[in-house]
Amino acid sequence: MADVQDGRTSSSCYLDGWGDALRCYRIAVGLDATAVELSVTVAPAVNDVGREPLYLLAGGPGQAASDLAPLLNAFRRINRERDIVMVDRRGAGHSAAFRCGFERDMPVDLQSFSRQLARCYLQQPQFAEALSSRQAVEDLELVRKTLAHERIALWGGSWGTRTALLYQQWYPDSLSALVLDAVAPIDTKVFLTATAAERAMQILERDCAGDAVCAGLGNWRGDLDQLLAGWNAEMAARFPDPVTGVPAAIPLPRWALANSIRAALYDPAAAAQLPYAIHQASRGNYLPLSGISGLFLNTADGMAMGLTFSVACAEELNRITAEDVVADSKGSFLGSAFYELFHSGCQGWPVTAKPYSVPESRAQPVLLISGEADPITPPYYAEQALAYLSRKQHLVVPGGGHINSRRGCIPELIARFLNAPESPLDQSCVAEIRRPPFMADAFGPALGGKLGGEPQGGGL
Template sequence: MFAFGLSALAWAEADSPFQTCYLDGWSNSLRCYLVAVGEGESGSELAVMVAPAVNEEGREPLYLLAGGPGQAASDLAPLLNVFRKVNRERAIVMVDRRGAGRSGAFSCGLKRDMPADLQQFSRRLADCYLERAEFANSLGSRQTVEDLERVRRYLGHGRIALWGGSWGTRTALLYQQWYPDSLSALVLDAVAPIETKVFLTATAAERALRQLEKDCERDRVCAGFGDWRGALDRLLDNWGELEATHFPDPLTGAPLETPLTRWMLANAIRTALYQPTAAAQLPYALYQAERGNLLPLSGVAGQFLDNADSMSMGLTFSVACAEELSRITTDEVAADSADSFLGTAFYDLFATGCEAWPVDSKPYEKPQVREQPVLLISGEADPITPPYYAERQLDYLVNKQHLVVAGGGHINTPRGCIPDLIAQFLDAPFEPLAQDCVAEIRRPPFMAGAFGPALGVIGGQEPRGGQL
């Protein structure tokens, strides 16, 4: 569901239980382990990376759980910069789950050359599944949680705290259900509750776009682009004709060799809503597109057309097909996609893929009441895990606090005062947090022209020093 970019792992020799290693995005050395789990075809060695506490004071370590499903925890290394205050007294642990990252990435060769044609995509998935059917069926959230518990014991940790982002919040909530005695506290950013069918995302994406539209109307510069939302609808409605003109390459401006399909464009718009900086470019880009200039839209979409590069697609489909698509009905798809710019564009990718990935369904049990303190973080304009998921569900979490970032997209941990609030929460998880500073976090300024936002103007007014 989100990515921080690929990380290169370099191992160094050492006569100790761990080796010294490095990850892109973090300048300090890490302690890295290989932990054997499973047997036979489903067996693996888990890559475990630990940023030791600066001051060894015995506080519970914090484990970072990646999203996707299919992202590697090692890709979260840039978050260590965000968690520097936490890392002073707590070790931070990243475990690449089986089939991801350095734990035997199960990518099926689907990286930057992912086919635009869904049927061709399905055939490539089918070939990959047949090559490793046993392994594909073995992957799932239960296995991941059991592996995390094994790593906790291997490292000699007592109770641990968990930070989960996006699908990582689902993993964290399941860990809380199955191993509550091993857990001290949870921080859940972009919450995907156990009972929520998050792959029904068209309604959430539409709400995020409408929030962008409201914020644009209140901005003097952005309001000048008029009905850019209508321009998006008209663009998507007529995209078959525009394909023949060949969408421009975002790097060269020359026509793409392979036409950009409608489902890819709709998903690129959806993914742009994940990041407030990218969302701020959409009104201008769509205004220009309706006037025949597709280059700004190409620049926005081009940031997200290859975002599968950060996912191990075999793992993604093993989890998504068994735990999400298997419990979604056609009536639910129709209700979710109605009156949304996205329609079924996101769902169709997974529905088509799951036809070629026949893993057994892995249903969840009804969540039981849990008393560990939980900090929930949501973006007001998150297009896949909106705030109402955290507000209307999670009744089984007795001790919870909720931070909602106005205009925020998907994953808000790095923004404004949120890192400080997370550190405060982990130190005193049952104490209410003062949330005044969250209101100071604002959307980035809207793009005003080819060179970016209007200088000296934020939100149609003079800058007021708010945090971005």
């Protein structure tokens, strides 16, 4: 049923991952080829006591804020007294998603990938050129005014932290506080990921060595280095499809294998399976490693790839040099595999560069959250690149991967911060957060602390 308040029309709606009724708005933005209706979803406060709303900013770039609905479960305490607002940025989710067809099939051949992107670009070149972080921030400010919110708090995850930091630069008077999870600072080249991924892998090695079960797998890291160094056409052709378990129709290239291992490091539960899966792969059994790669099969489904490349090519790839790539790749298992995907795609996505200004000092209270073993936005980004923020606190989750707002006591600490952003948080509970148990054999973690026998076949 539609509802009209202060000239704003909304209707009751629902999102996957959240059972309660929400309020949905459609707000027109842009002109001609760039015109869309922004999809805005609000989880109303249970008790409206006048607290500033919390806006959730999604990552990617290319993810929709409406996909963050499951996060509302962790933020129930926040939602008791605050509206939580999700704005699908232009080109994502329900705001004219610019998908390019990759949700149906993601090519593993980089040339095919680049050609498909180029065809997609030619279908909407004006829209592709218009999509940017500046546009997203301007749209967000329009939504704030349309919903009559005097000031707002922002939660950003991954690339959403970049958007939040830019909003803080351009509209500081509209902002009360920020919560930044997996921080991508404005002046950091976050698409150079090899060094961060290698650091995350070394932390996994450290934690595995301290676990009796995982340590029993031997030198699995050496096995990984040999596997990637020796990856050849015969091995690629044998690598199983994660759904069927039989050799995939298209052989798996090395860059895709390395990226699937990097992706597993995002999630501590998946990372806990890597030592066993790599141990098995070094012995010719690729099924466990294929199963892990299958956990991330639908990653492209949640990304509007047209938006992803409009932002990435104009705001990240254009400022990365060949020398940067060499320095970042040196000594890492990933090498240039992640960069190659975006470099190849940007060849067919000719948007103009959109550089940022040097960040100016800002005084809003900021809560930074990092995973100790995050393979793309490591803690040192938050510690070394945000000197212009004068009032910040930093939570580092032991063994944590990418995005930690739902883990352990972190939701409680976020709620406390938003209610009293000037007060130092008691962080002692963060140290109690633990990695999931390491996988011992084909049946999962060990029971009773003993390493299981070699599998007779099968995958995870």
